[in-house]
Amino acid sequence: xxxxxxxxxxxxxxxxxxxxxxxxxxxxxxxxxxxxxxxxxxxxxxxxxxxxxxxxxxxxxxxxxxxxxxxxxxxxxxxxxxxxxxxxxxxxxxxxxxxxxxxxxxxxxxxxxxxxxxxxxxxxxxxxxxxxxxxxxxxxxxxxxxxxxxxxxxxxxxxxxxxxxxxxxxxxxxxxxxxxxxxxxxxxxxxxxxxxxxxxxxxxxxxxxxxxxxxxxxxxxxxxxxxxxxxxxxxxxxxxxxxxxxxxxxxxxxxxxxxxxxxxxxxxxxxxxxxxxxxxxxxxxxxxxxxxxxxxxxxxxxxxxxxxxxxxxxxxxxxxxxxxxxxxxxxx
Amino acid sequence: xxxxxxxxxxxxxxxxxxxxxxxxxxxxxxxxxxxxxxxxxxxxxxxxxxxxxxxxxxxxxxxxxxxxxxxxxxxxxxxxxxxxxxxxxxxxxxxxxxxxxxxxxxxxxxxxxxxxxxxxxxxxxxxxxxxxxxxxxxxxxxxxxxxxxxxxxxxxxxxxxxxxxxxxxxxxxxxxxxxxxxxxxxxxxxxxxxxxxxxxxxxxxxxxxxxxxxxxxxxxxxxxxxxxxxxxxxxxxxxxxxxxxxxxxxxxxxxxxxxx
Numbered sequence: 001x002x003x004x005x006x007x008x009x010x011x012x013x014x015x016x017x018x019x020x021x022x023x024x025x026x027x028x029x030x031x032x033x034x035x036x037x038x039x040x041x042x043x044x045x046x047x048x049x050x051x052x053x054x055x056x057x058x059x060x061x062x063x064x065x066x067x068x069x070x071x072x073x074x075x076x077x078x079x080x081x082x083x084x085x086x087x088x089x090x091x092x093x094x095x096x097x098x099x100x101x102x103x104x105x106x107x108x109x110x111x112x113x114x115x116x117x118x119x120x121x122x123x124x125x126x127x128x129x130x131x132x133x134x135x136x137x138x139x140x141x142x143x144x145x146x147x148x149x150x151x152x153x154x155x156x157x158x159x160x161x162x163x164x165x166x167x168x169x170x171x172x173x174x175x176x177x178x179x180x181x182x183x184x185x186x187x188x189x190x191x192x193x194x195x196x197x198x199x200x201x202x203x204x205x206x207x208x209x210x211x212x213x214x215x216x217x218x219x220x221x222x223x224x225x226x227x228x229x230x231x232x233x234x235x236x237x238x239x240x241x242x243x244x245x246x247x248x249x250x251x252x253x254x255x256x257x258x259x260x261x262x263x264x265x266x267x268x269x270x271x272x273x274x275x276x277x278x279x280x281x282x283x284x285x286x287x288x289x290x291x292x293x294x295x296x297x298x299x300x301x302x303x304x305x306x307x308x309x310x311x312x313x314x315x316x317x318x319x320x321x322x323x324x325x326x327x328x329x330x331x332x
Numbered sequence: 333x334x335x336x337x338x339x340x341x342x343x344x345x346x347x348x349x350x351x352x353x354x355x356x357x358x359x360x361x362x363x364x365x366x367x368x369x370x371x372x373x374x375x376x377x378x379x380x381x382x383x384x385x386x387x388x389x390x391x392x393x394x395x396x397x398x399x400x401x402x403x404x405x406x407x408x409x410x411x412x413x414x415x416x417x418x419x420x421x422x423x424x425x426x427x428x429x430x431x432x433x434x435x436x437x438x439x440x441x442x443x444x445x446x447x448x449x450x451x452x453x454x455x456x457x458x459x460x461x462x463x464x465x466x467x468x469x470x471x472x473x474x475x476x477x478x479x480x481x482x483x484x485x486x487x488x489x490x491x492x493x494x495x496x497x498x499x500x501x502x503x504x505x506x507x508x509x510x511x512x513x514x515x516x517x518x519x520x521x522x523x524x525x526x527x528x529x530x531x532x533x534x535x536x537x538x539x540x541x542x543x544x545x546x547x548x549x550x551x552x553x554x555x556x557x558x559x560x561x562x563x564x565x566x567x568x569x570x571x572x573x574x575x576x577x578x579x580x581x582x583x584x585x586x587x588x589x590x591x592x
Contacts, residue, residue, distance in 0.1 A: 068426050070422070070425055088428055089428075090426060090428040091428040095426050097422055097423075099419050100418075101418070101422055102418065103346075103350075105353060110346075114346055117339065117341075117342035118339050118342060118424070118427040119428060120335040120338055120339075120428075162423075
């Protein structure tokens with residue numbers, strides 16, 4: 001089993017000679033009047049875990065649906081494993097959708113067998129792989145249960161097992177841990193990291209900064225259907241050259257948010273309850289002024305590492321999620 | 333090709349298994365037409381003394397078989413919505429098969445399930461002593477003709493159901509539209525009363541009604557002589573085959589995917 005710590009080297013460092021598993025060039029996709037993808041370009045190295053980070057509507061899910069061939073790109077070029085996207089190519093590409101996608105009337109085993117037959121897996125191979133995969137994701141004892149009776153975490157693990165059954169080289173993940181509890185998230189990520197360790201490329205669409213920082217080799221920040229920045233999480237944060245301060249106020253209603261936001265050197269403020277996450281050019285002079293002018297309002301302060309959310313805000317001018325601070329506190 | 337056939341077989345097996353597990357659907361779809369046959373058949377036979385029909389129960393039986401096909405095909409086509417809402421449709425479309433192959437499998441399931449239920453009703457009706465099928469072409473050819481008529485009718489209904497399901501956003505809307513279209517079709521198909529004595533404008537409705545040709549073919553298969561038919565097999569079968577091919581192709585030719 002892999003460790004669940006943030007992988008330090010980038011995929012390019014790990015696989016310098018590997019051709020890209022996914023290559024998107026100037027992709028344009030229009031959804032009604034709206035341009036869901038507006039000249040998006042992206043290269044995903046084979047064997048990497050790459051995160052697409054952006055708010056809802058930034059084009060993440062649209063890109064995944066183009067990569068799986070559910071939609072056709074209006075302009076530009078998309079290649080997966082060096083080939084244009086065709087139904088036959090989907091034999092080598094797995095996907096886990098954002099919303100649960102299981103037939104509630106089927107059992108766990110039936111779900112796996114349907115996948116095996118859809119992907120024309122030989123029966124002998126399916127008989128061997130299905131129990132092994134169910135055991136890997138901890139569902140061996142639920143093999144005969146209807147999927148409707150599984151918990152949210154179990155359903156997600158079944159979807160992972162189903163996606164891995166045809167042994168895909170590329171796995172597309174659309175916010176796979178959405179609405180999962182911390183234990184289920186950790187368990188699911190362990191399976192995904194194992195899949196990556198076995199050589200599979202993972203492309204993850206998420207608006208979860210924590211997951212992107214912790215698990216992805218590289219991250220592409222998306223806004224309005226374009227990639228606004230791309231790189232390893234640590235590198236992107238280094239480029240920010242800012243510090244972050246978390247301030248806990250005595251009384252949220254009396255917090256001088258507007259006044260602090262107007263100070264020179266102050267970037268993004270994200271408030272959740274009594275806590276405010278503030279990016280600043282330099283923490284030391286900011287804290288000096290804060291205590292001098294509003295010391296009576298402050299209950300506690302902490303200097304933090306800036307996050308990809310801060311990077312995103314600086315580049316785009318708005319955040320990924322309004323409730324980012326709260327969510328981070330919920331992490332395992 | 334083999335992979336596509338394997339996928340179609342797998343999806344057909346899945347829908348058949350789901351249908352077999354849904355006992356309420358199985359029982360109600362078979363019991364309702366039989367109940368109507370018993371109540372309406374007996375009521376009309378004994379109470380109203382319909383002229384020109386010596387045995388109304390036997391006359392009504394083919395109509396009930398067609399009604400079963402109508403309702404079961406409609407219901408099976410509606411599983412499109414269950415697959416869409418459960419997210420399974422996305423999974424199926426993410427498999428290495430074209431949308432056309434997946435939708436073909438869905439339509440085939442609706443045809444098989446619909447035809448199976450209609451044949452169950454026909455078999456039970458044939459076993460009821462008060463219903464007297466004459467099998468003018470002999471039992472085996474008559475059964476073969478009945479099976480063919482039912483299969484063609486289900487192809488038409490399932491193809492139309494698939495076509496509509498892809499274009500109507502909600503299952504409630506789908507059922508409303510299907511009921512709005514199919515109930516009048518059922519009434520002017522010769523299922524409940526002969527078309528021969530109707531006013532001309534109602535006869536015209538009967539002639540443009542695809543169900544009329546299925547009902548007519550079934551009447552001919554089960555009755556004692558060709559005079560009980562309205563159009564005749566020489567018209568019924570070509571019309572049913574042409575419509576089945578047209579609607580089935582229409583339902584699967586240009587898939588419109590309205591995923592959630």
